[in-house]
Amino acid sequence: MGEMICCKYRISATSLEAAQALARGVAVEQTVEVPEGLITPTIERDSVGQVRSVEKLDDDRTAYLAQIDYHAEQAAGQLPQLLNLIYGNSSINPAIKLLDCQFPESVLARFAGPRYGVEGLRKMLGVYDRPLVCGVLKPRGRSDDAFAGMVEEFALGGGDLIKDDHNLVHDSFDAFTNRVNKCQAAAEAVSDVTGRGCLYLPYVSASLEELPRFLEFALECGVRGILIGPTVMGLEVVRWVAAQYPLFVMSHPTLTGPMYLNVTNGMQMSFYMGTLMRLLGVDASIFTTFGGRFHLTRAACVETAECLRQPMGALRTSWATPAGGMKFERIGELCDAYGADTILLVGGALHEKRASLEVGTRDFMDAVGEHFSERLETPKL
Amino acid sequence: MGEMICCKYRISATSLEAAQALARGVAVEQTVEVPEGLITPTIERDSVGQVRSVEKLDDDRTAYLAQIDYHAEQAAGQLPQLLNLIYGNSSINPAIKLLDCQFPESVLARFAGPRYGVEGLRKMLGVYDRPLVCGVLKPRGRSDDAFAGMVEEFALGGGDLIKDDHNLVHDSFDAFTNRVNKCQAAAEAVSDVTGRGCLYLPYVSASLEELPRFLEFALECGVRGILIGPTVMGLEVVRWVAAQYPLFVMSHPTLTGPMYLNVTNGMQMSFYMGTLMRLLGVDASIFTTFGGRFHLTRAACVETAECLRQPMGALRTSWATPAGGMKFERIGELCDAYGADTILLVGGALHEKRASLEVGTRDFMDAVGEHFSERLETPKL
Numbered sequence: 001m002g003e004m005i006c007c008k009y010r011i012s013a014t015s016l017e018a019a020q021a022l023a024r025g026v027a028v029e030q031t032v033e034v035p036e037g038l039i040t041p042t043i044e045r046d047s048v049g050q051v052r053s054v055e056k057l058d059d060d061r062t063a064y065l066a067q068i069d070y071h072a073e074q075a076a077g078q079l080p081q082l083l084n085l086i087y088g089n090s091s092i093n094p095a096i097k098l099l100d101c102q103f104p105e106s107v108l109a110r111f112a113g114p115r116y117g118v119e120g121l122r123k124m125l126g127v128y129d130r131p132l133v134c135g136v137l138k139p140r141g142r143s144d145d146a147f148a149g150m151v152e153e154f155a156l157g158g159g160d161l162i163k164d165d166h167n168l169v170h171d172s173f174d175a176f177t178n179r180v181n182k183c184q185a186a187a188e189a190v191s192d193v194t195g196r197g198c199l200y201l202p203y204v205s206a207s208l209e210e211l212p213r214f215l216e217f218a219l220e221c222g223v224r225g226i227l228i229g230p231t232v233m234g235l236e237v238v239r240w241v242a243a244q245y246p247l248f249v250m251s252h253p254t255l256t257g258p259m260y261l262n263v264t265n266g267m268q269m270s271f272y273m274g275t276l277m278r279l280l281g282v283d284a285s286i287f288t289t290f291g292g293r294f295h296l297t298r299a300a301c302v303e304t305a306e307c308l309r310q311p312m313g314a315l316r317t318s319w320a321t322p323a324g325g326m327k328f329e330r331i332g333e334l335c336d337a338y339g340a341d342t343i344l345l346v347g348g349a350l351h352e353k354r355a356s357l358e359v360g361t362r363d364f365m366d367a368v369g370e371h372f373s374e375r376l377e378t379p380k381l
Numbered sequence: 382m383g384e385m386i387c388c389k390y391r392i393s394a395t396s397l398e399a400a401q402a403l404a405r406g407v408a409v410e411q412t413v414e415v416p417e418g419l420i421t422p423t424i425e426r427d428s429v430g431q432v433r434s435v436e437k438l439d440d441d442r443t444a445y446l447a448q449i450d451y452h453a454e455q456a457a458g459q460l461p462q463l464l465n466l467i468y469g470n471s472s473i474n475p476a477i478k479l480l481d482c483q484f485p486e487s488v489l490a491r492f493a494g495p496r497y498g499v500e501g502l503r504k505m506l507g508v509y510d511r512p513l514v515c516g517v518l519k520p521r522g523r524s525d526d527a528f529a530g531m532v533e534e535f536a537l538g539g540g541d542l543i544k545d546d547h548n549l550v551h552d553s554f555d556a557f558t559n560r561v562n563k564c565q566a567a568a569e570a571v572s573d574v575t576g577r578g579c580l581y582l583p584y585v586s587a588s589l590e591e592l593p594r595f596l597e598f599a600l601e602c603g604v605r606g607i608l609i610g611p612t613v614m615g616l617e618v619v620r621w622v623a624a625q626y627p628l629f630v631m632s633h634p635t636l637t638g639p640m641y642l643n644v645t646n647g648m649q650m651s652f653y654m655g656t657l658m659r660l661l662g663v664d665a666s667i668f669t670t671f672g673g674r675f676h677l678t679r680a681a682c683v684e685t686a687e688c689l690r691q692p693m694g695a696l697r698t699s700w701a702t703p704a705g706g707m708k709f710e711r712i713g714e715l716c717d718a719y720g721a722d723t724i725l726l727v728g729g730a731l732h733e734k735r736a737s738l739e740v741g742t743r744d745f746m747d748a749v750g751e752h753f754s755e756r757l758e759t760p761k762l
Contacts, residue, residue: 031521031548032519033520034519035733038729043522043523047522073551074548074550076551078586079588080587080588080610083613084610084636088613088636089635092638092642092705093675093676094676138413139420141424165413166470169465170457171458205459205461207461208617208618208620208621209621232465233461233615233617234617236613236618237589237615239588240590254469255464255465256472257471258639258641258643258646258647258648261475261646262639262643262646265638265639265643266638266643294473295474295475348415348419352418
């Protein structure tokens with residue numbers, strides 16, 4: 001027998017027997033989707049998922065943990081079929097949630113994963129042993145010159161990366177090229193003066209017909225990375241982008257909530273925002289953090305960070321990028337929770353109560369510096 | 382002021398004031414995502430979403446209905462940004478559910494919508510005034526010759542369309558071409574004898590790099606339509622497929638559940654499986670029906686069918702395609718619920734208790750015929 005994909009599901013049921021029946025139902029639904037009577041011994045052996053175990057979940061009287069294994073070749077070496085295999089039809093069952101999958105080498109080998117990841121970005125920027133800090137260009141409605149000014153101030157303040165807000169999308173290629181030209185030039189101008197790097201990451205959202213034009217323009221401009229939303233663009237599209245273009249890919253969590261907010265259905269947040277994002281080649285996965293304006297638990301967020309970093313075949317590690325409510329007074333708490341290989345995404349906090357974005361950024365970098373001893377090398381931009 | 386996109390949200394809140402605050406939060410989050418203090422009058426006027434109303438939902442003590450309008454140009458004429466605009470970040474709020482959107486002409490005009498839709502498929506098959514019946518090739522593990530035999534029997538029995546099961550995906554282009562060659566030839570051979578049409582729809586799942594090869598092969602073979610999974614392939618990918626290739630597009634619901642199963646978060650099923658699928662050009666949207674092995678309400682399913690058919694700019698109407706537990710004894714109930722412009726998807730029921738698939742199909746067509754008076758024309762395949 002070949003390699004197996006090992007999936008863990010949460011099953012809502014009021015008895016072990018009911019949970020076992022549901023687990024068998026998933027194993028059949030996900031692979032052959034026929035009544036039991038049509039499953040021959042050969043089909044059972046070669047195609048049907050195999051229920052390895054069903055046991056009580058410690059913390060819940062009406063939930064069971066089922067492990068179901070699938071033949072690795074049924075993923076067909078492609079992301080859409082992998083998603084279909086591990087959760088496709090069972091996603092429509094309110095009692096079934098996908099918690100985690102272990103992918104064997106034969107599956108992982110079909111995915112390039114992050115092109116840069118943690119080490120690649122550290123080399124690019126020459127910054128080690130502390131979290132990186134990423135600013136945000138917003139709000140929509142400001143001029144491109146104002147945005148370029150923000151890039152300049154943020155870079156002068158010592159920030160590491162600055163990204164577009166994901167609302168900076170216009171029905172015009174020129175709107176994109178004008179903003180990217182100005183903001184990238186601003187970032188490079190500061191680097192020339194300071195000798196440090198600050199990456200500008202434009203947000204890319206376009207139809208599939210237009211997408212290559214946007215990415216090629218960014219590369220021509222000297223842009224080293226982009227922000228993109230896998231759940232609105234399509235996960236397979238972002239995998240393709242990451243594989244085809246030499247760009248650092250930061251993923252935005254837009255539209256992701258329904259995939260992991262439900263206790264009894266959907267996927268575990270750490271699997272969707274961690275494991276899957278990394279599998280499709282995301283170098284830095286933004287997720288809304290606990291304690292911010294979105295309501296997520298510390299455990300779910302820390303587990304997501306772990307999935308971005310733990311061993312996963314030959315795939316590089318990705319940056320945990322917590323967001324959604326960063327404040328000066330929370331820096332210590334978040335650094336403790338997420339550790340050094342983290343990108344801290346910070347928006348409004350750099351402006352509030354500070355004389356300028358440059359001062360705010362410098363103060364923020366100093367505050368981060370109180371928790372880590374950074375080591376600098378020459379950037380390799 | 383230009384045209385507006387009018388969105389309706391369900392907001393979980395325990396008072397009108399709390400609901401109003403949450404509605405304003407959505408209007409800001411979806412457009413500019415900054416603290417209130419950074420919103421200038423110009424940005425408020427030109428960019429921020431506008432809360433039109435917040436009122437109690439009749440049937441729920443802790444739920445409110447909010448209508449929020451967005452400037453149509455903020456959708457930027459593209460699907461990924463449209464999704465981002467109407468629900469992106471708010472999708473991560475467990476108290477916000479997107480119920481419905483009304484798109485103005487300027488937005489709808491940017492989408493081709495279904496290429497064939499209800500009328501196009503009726504012309505192709507020359508069948509009017511009754512639901513169409515679609516069979517399924519399964520289970521995975523059978524030979525291509527066996528599948529071709531099933532196509533032949535189903536077509537001889539008078540069935541209208543027969544599709545691949547969505548698990549028929551292999552890590553080989555040849556596996557696809559062999560199956561498609563044989564099944565398409567079987568369908569055409571019966572048409573040559575009977576003078577009626579039976580469309581074979583192969584399931585297409587491939588990486589973005591490989592996808593054009595699969596579609597081009599299908600077209601070269603004479604295939605007139607495909608089955609594809611928008612939520613695993615990416616909605617934008619399927620929009621592109623529908624726009625680029627002259628194929629009837631049937632969508633499979635794999636991985637869709639988390640988008641609409643949650644009462645307080647996600648999207649209304651009718652919006653995701655109806656309005657959105659039609660917007661991206663799906664000719665027939667498969668959804669799991671009430672009363673089957675998935676647990677959906679009759680109201681949600683009928684509303685989905687309505688969204689596929691109601692006026693929507695110049696977009697053609699799509700086929701409601703209920704599935705997931707079709708049985709002979711339910712034909713009347715489903716025909717009553719969904720009406721004539723429906724594709725009834727039927728899997729195992731054609732085999733059970735019948736001498737052959739051909740007999741089962743003929744019996745099923747006769748049973749449908751008891752509820753409608755079909756009108757036949759010459760197929761235009």
